[in-house]
Amino acid sequence: MRNITEITRRQLPLLIPARLKVCAYVRVSTDHREQMNSLENQTQYYKHLISSNPDYEYCGIYSDAGISGAKENRPGFLAMMEKAKNNEIDLIITKSISRFARNTLMLLKYVRELRDMGVGIIFEEERVNTLKSEGELLLTVLAAVAEEERKSVRGNVRWAMENKCKRGEVMVDANRLLGYDKDAQGNLVINEGQAAIVRQIYRLYLEGISGYKIARILNDQNIPTYTKKPWSSQRILRIIGNEKYMGDCLMQKSFVNDNGRQIINRGQRAKYLIENNHPAIIDRKDWEAAQQIRESRRKKAYPLSSMLRCPFCGASLTRVVHERRWVSWICATYLRKGKAKCPGMRIADGVLQEIVKDTPVTEPVVVEGVIYGKGRKKRSQEDFRLIPAAQYGGFKRNRE
Known part of the structure; x- marks a missing residue:
């Protein structure tokens, strides 16, 4: 059981x-x-x-x-x-x-x-x-x-902004535009204290001084930038190229693409130029003269561009024209940030051309100085040698 x-x-x-x-x-x-x-x-x-x-x-x-x-x-x-x-x-x-x-x-x-x-x-x-x-x-x-809703909203915003541009309704952030404020009605008005800085920049540029040197002058004079950063050649050139300083306003220089990213408008969208929109800080003739100088200084394609390296930091050597008379190649880090960041390599274009006659450059090379002792004021091709960058091991050693 x-x-x-x-x-x-x-x-x-x-x-x-x-x-x-x-x-x-x-x-x-x-x-x-x-x-x-x-x-x-x-x-x-x-x-x-x-x-x-x-x-x-x-x-x-x-x-x-x-x-x-x-x-x-x-x-x-x-x-x-x-x-x-x-x-x-x-x-x-x-x-x-x-x-x-x-x-x-x-x-x-x-x-x-x-x-x-x-x-x-x-x-x-x-x-x-x-x-x-x-x-x-x-x-x-x-x-x-x-x-999908965000894409639809983005499209509606883009349509609304383009219609504002067509109607001539200016949208400018005065907080990022040196020399201008906005009045109670939202119109651009000149801030005379800041406008004096803009006029100084244009005056120096029209005198033939480069953006890099203008930035150095303003920093040496402790001229305020109204930002957290010191003056730089890039900002100087942005001011020089900004049409708002002659009273015009070019709308839709950039746009937001379908992925939500801000894109520079290089012809993908229409642009809208509104002339005489607000008081000018710079005379139109002076602004146009500054653009001609800027265009003449635009970097040209030289055979050795991007092929020469500094032996200290590894940056490219930049072609620099001095006082419209003579040319040299100088370390880009030294030009932008000074000797505190890199001692800088410098070689005269004439000397460089003599070297490459005997040693054609077909790949990136390091321009290394050969020290023969003090007392040699004028340097010749014997004072330099070109070393393939792929074989050069001195960058780290020189930084240390």
């Missing part, structure tokens, strides 16, 4: 579940005051939301301001991902899909990476939890819809 004996279930000890380590991610696309206020409000909201939940352990707020969600290189976002990899986060709360990532592929990449680490994301507006079974399907559909 069979006997059935019940084996009493062993009672397991009561386990108190550990609290989830929770953080929030917030992002605003610009650093304008209104959006920065929004960032602060979101930060306070999520801090209270997480701290007030007894099941959550508050692990901080990660944020980015003025950075597009289409970019992966976001400091706050990357710091949060690093914490997740170190097992310091269990759950991330964010406002919406668009705050987390701006395209479907990037979104799914990070969602899956976090899910594989056991980290979930809650998107509040869409009410999606990525750790639930239906989470990724919903997320894929919603992200694709959101991406």
Whole structure:
């Protein structure tokens, strides 16, 4: 006869579940005051939301301001991902899909990476939890819809801006335009203090002084740049080439492509020139004369361009015309940043041409000086030698 004996279930000890380590991610696309206020409000909201939940352990707020969600290189976002990899986060709360990532592929990449680490994301507006079974399907559909909506909005914005250009409605950021402010009606007006700097730049340029030397003069005179950076030849030349200083305004110099990137308009879109739009700082004839000088100085294609290297830093040697009389090749690092960054290699063009007669240059070469002792003021081809850059091992040694 069979006997059935019940084996009493062993009672397991009561386990108190550990609290989830929770953080929030917030992002605003610009650093304008209104959006920065929004960032602060979101930060306070999520801090209270997480701290007030007894099941959550508050692990901080990660944020980015003025950075597009289409970019992966976001400091706050990357710091949060690093914490997740170190097992310091269990759950991330964010406002919406668009705050987390701006395209479907990037979104799914990070969602899956976090899910594989056991980290979930809650998107509040869409009410999606990525750790639930239906989470990724919903997320894929919603992200694709959101991406199409952004493309549609981008197209509408582009259409509206082009129509403004056609109507002659000027859109200029005076904060980035040295010499001008905006009045109460939004019109450009001359800032005389800054305009004096612009006039000085044009005067020096029309006297034949290069952009590099003008930048050095302004820095030596402690002339303010109204930015965090010192004067540079690039900024001088941007000022020289800016049509706004003669009172005109060329609209749509750049545009946003379908991927959300700012692109220089090289003929892909129409441009709109509005003449005599605002008070001029520079006389039209002087502005046009400056453009002729600039055009005459544009780099020409020389056989040795990009073929010569500095033995100290490895930078290319740049062809420089001195006082329209003689030519030399000088280290680009030395020209841009001075002797503090590189002692600089310099060789006269005449000497270089004599060398290449005997040693044709067919690949990048290092121009190394040969030291024969002091007392030789004029250097000849015997004072230099050309060494193939691929065989040269002195860059590191010279830097040290």
